[in-house]
Amino acid sequence: MMLNQLIKEHLPELIDKGIIQFEVPLAPYTSFKIGGPAEVFCQPKSIYELIDILKFAISFNINYFILGNGSNILVSDKGIEGIVIKTSALNKMERKENLISGYCGASLKNLCYFAREEGLSGLEFASGIPATVGGAVFMNAGAFGYEIKDVLLSSDYLEPNLDSLNSLNPIKHLSAKEHNLAYRSSVFQKQKLIHIKSIFQLQPEDPKIIAERMHSFENKRKEKQPLDLPSAGSVFKRPDGFFTGKLIEECGLRGYQIGKAAISEKHCGFIVNLGGATAADVLALIKYVQDAVYSKFGVNLETEIRFLGKE
Ligand SMILES: Cc1cc2nc3c(=O)[nH]c(=O)nc-3n(C[C@H](O)[C@H](O)[C@H](O)COP(=O)(O)OP(=O)(O)OC[C@H]3O[C@@H](n4cnc5c(N)ncnc54)[C@H](O)[C@@H]3O)c2cc1C
Incomplete structure (x- = not known):
């Protein structure tokens, strides 16, 4: 059928x-x-x-x-x-003492602003990361030397199997340690768990100071990233001991274009959609960059972004 x-x-x-x-x-x-x-x-x-x-x-x-x-x-x-x-309709946020909780579909930005209004510090680094709470925990998203791991206390999740989903209590719980968070990786990826909600442990702080820190991080982002064009952020993971953007730049690929997909002029770690780019354009550009970086530096660039759908 x-x-x-x-x-x-x-x-x-x-x-x-x-x-x-x-x-x-x-x-x-x-x-x-x-x-x-x-x-x-x-x-x-x-x-x-x-x-x-x-x-x-x-x-x-x-x-x-x-x-x-x-x-x-x-x-x-x-x-x-x-x-x-x-998940966007599953977006409730709450405060209890110094803890802030967010459901999987809550916007990370809204969660950071909510923490700021509540006078709770620790999420300032994340206010410019375009994500849901579920996506950010799944990826252990990070910026400016901080990552979700630094503030995550626990999560609720669902297991992708019928026995568990049919059980009396299908919602399971993970402690911080059980998330196995590492650079852009988590237990959610490895075990295909479905994230429901996380609780973040924050510290009391004057909302004005929190707002200043957020503002400063957001300004740094605007200076360095091509936020005026559609992208998926850094396309590649950072290889140990190297800066991806620098490797790509040193291959002479700043601005390099396939179809309507291009290496950003502003930040070589980003691929941008100049208007009407196709997934095929982006995939061809990824492959071109990986080959160029490998042949010049012997470094394998692994993608951070995930490709989905029919080949
Ligand atoms: C302009 C720009 C700047 C960026 N800057 C940063 C940055 O500074 N730092 C950084 O780390 N990333 C950055 N990113 C990348 C991106 O924002 C993060 O990877 C983010 O964590 C993705 O969250 P999302 O909700 O968009 O997830 P999606 O892209 O929707 O999904 C990503 C993965 O998470 C899984 N997932 C999402 N929700 C759930 C759930 N509830 N349960 C199980 N799996 C789930 C999806 O299945 C998918 O495999 C940037 C992206 C852009 C476009």
């Missing part, structure tokens, strides 16, 4: 509520502004709806992908087969 028919049969109430849609173009949901349609696109409004969608996908062996802010992905021009689950 076709996927849309299966869904109409098993999750009709989620279609009626507008939570499930079909053939939705994904480019507007990515920071690159690139990508074809999702065969099925869902925006659950509760954890129960999320669990129902996951149970359906796993029971029928259908591919699913959790989409946060779409700031670290490149979606195929041909789109994605299966179900894309966007």
Whole structure:
């Protein structure tokens, strides 16, 4: 049976509520502004709806992908087969004593501003990272020498299997240590766990001082990064002992262009969409840069961004 028919049969109430849609173009949901349609696109409004969608996908062996802010992905021009689950409606934030909690779909920027208003310090480094809380924990996002690991206390998550999702208490808990956070990596990636919520341990501070620190980090970002053009941030991970942008620049690739994708003039670690770039343009440029850097320096550049969808 076709996927849309299966869904109409098993999750009709989620279609009626507008939570499930079909053939939705994904480019507007990515920071690159690139990508074809999702065969099925869902925006659950509760954890129960999320669990129902996951149970359906796993029971029928259908591919699913959790989409946060779409700031670290490149979606195929041909789109994605299966179900894309966007978390943005799961966005509650709370304060308890010096702890701030955020659900997976909360914007990281909003969480940082909420902490600032509450006079809690520790997340200033993150206010300019375009992410959801789920995406930031999944990636152990970081900037200016700080990372999520420095402030994360615990998370709740779902396991991607039917026994766990059908159990009386499907929501599981991870301590800080159990996240195995390292440079742009976490247990969420390795075990395909679904992030639900995290709690961050912060310190009381004058909101004015917090605002100044945030402002200073955001200004540094504006100076160094091509924020006026669509991108997915740093395309490659930082190889040990090297700066990626410098390696690419020394290969003479500043501004190098394939189709409408280009190495940023401002920061060689970014690929920017000059307007109408395709995923194929970006993939060809990534390969070109990897080959050039390897042949000049013998360094393998591994991608930080994730490619999704049909080859
Ligand atoms: C202009 C710009 C600047 C950037 N600067 C930085 C920076 O300074 N530091 C930095 O670290 N990154 C930076 N990035 C990259 C990006 O913002 C981060 O990687 C961010 O953590 C991605 O979060 P997201 O919500 O957009 O995740 P998405 O791109 O939507 O997804 C990324 C991965 O996380 C997974 N995921 C998302 N939510 C969940 C969930 N709830 N459960 C399980 N898996 C989930 C997705 O399945 C996917 O595999 C930048 C990007 C841009 C465009």
